[in-house]
Amino acid sequence: MKILLIEDDPVHRSFLKEMVTSAMPECQQLWEATQGAEGEQLAREHHIASVVMDLQMPQKTGIEAAKVIWRERPETAILFWSNYADEAYVRGISRIVPHDAAYGYILKTASEEHLQLALRSLFIEQQCVIDREVRGVQQQAQDRHFGLNDLEYEVLQDIALGLTDRMIAQRRNLSLRSVQNRLQQLYEKLHVHEHDHEQTANQMFNLRTRAVHIAMLRKLLNSTALQQAEVELAKWRQQRQAAALNAAPPIHK
């Protein structure tokens, strides 16, 4: 039995190592990686079936690393060990987990027993182990009236990136008006208008930026999610520009 740890913080890494060796005596080989790319590499080379990783890492996010690992070996069991239960992370993970894979999500605040139990359940019984708190977020996100659906979440990201309505329309293949509709729904669900009705015609908030801010407070967005969204935006911009060049007839005039 082989296990791989991916964790950048040395303090946490040594703690993790301690936990794993004591909870899993049947583990014969234990690898450690200090960042995502290195972890992918090790998993690939040694055909590792059990991974524990941190979600927050510089360079390559845990989510990105997990995506790569699962693409190559979808049966890998991955335990995410994270500081936060932000909706951005939870969403990110549910988006990439293969539907027959076993995985777990444990908060770093969990007790040692809890962590060790999770390790055994997941790696030996192949049973999913999701922290209570995370479950809560997962469900809340699916609530029809409280949570945002994928489309709303998409525009939320887009405006958080700073895109214009017109650009969003272009990117998502929609009309301008449709984008604005989505935005209205978003504003509705985030209760952007709270306390704002005060007598005066004075609007207190710019809805667009206020929505982003509220989303940050509610942990619907976080900075790593935005960083990732930014690189996807860059990709899109690139291919759009390429398409524009091809479409444009050779200019002679």
Added chain:
Amino acid sequence: MKILLIEDDPVHRSFLKEMVTSAMPECQQLWEATQGAEGEQLAREHHIASVVMDLQMPQKTGIEAAKVIWRERPETAILFWSNYADEAYVRGISRIVPHDAAYGYILKTASEEHLQLALRSLFIEQQCVIDREVRGVQQQAQDRHFGLNDLEYEVLQDIALGLTDRMIAQRRNLSLRSVQNRLQQLYEKLHVHEHDHEQTANQMFNLRTRAVHIAMLRKLLNSTALQQAEVELAKWRQQRQAAALNAAPPIHK
């Protein structure tokens, strides 16, 4: 000699304790607090002159706790031990440190020797110890052309909160146009216009939200800074409303 540790994460706390006891044998009493308020309390009761604290904590930020402690006993030496060197934190600290107090800022990624040396220098020699990286941020923040000055930083926060131009003007006692001037400078410094000049009249970005996003990427803002800004905004709203009520003549009609 008495030392107080304020750190919420148990793993880091035990590590810190280890470091302190080995680096400071002259330390006779060592207190530990798991959150800001508790730390303030202990510092007050026991007249502690040397504190080590984490910056990122739930409930009460390290910065808020430090503010309180320094207000009561400005000669206290405080070592901030933090995961990040975000400009938001650095700014926050320089804003509150008494001008004759000794303090330090060490990143959690620093080596054990580094940390121990810092502890001795600060608590025994009363000498400020600032991490290289943090220094870098500090200087960059003061650069006339790259960094934001306080006024620009202020509007940045305000738009990040989602305020309207008009509201910002009201809050900061400025004319509408002045606010917009500040915003223009801000956009300039953040290079919001990059690559945007492409031939078409199509603006790619909404400058306001784009600026916020870029600021997040550059760590000029972070979520805890915004949370704090939000409560200050709430305060202002409250007193503004109170003022409005007093100003309004008793309505009879």
Added chain:
DNA sequence: GTGCTTTTTGCGGGAACCCGCAGCTTTTTT
């Protein structure tokens, strides 16, 4: 004081945003 820079303010207009209304298409329900 006179000059100089920096900051603040007003005016005006083009663009973007927010959104009610109404018609159209697609999906879901019955």
Added chain:
DNA sequence: AAAAAAGCTGCGGGTTCCCGCAAAAAGCAC
């Protein structure tokens, strides 16, 4: 198949935002 729900689209207009231009106002040298 008919009805209902949900989503997409265009139109129009009220508001806010972004910013160039230019004139006061404040700060700072000499």
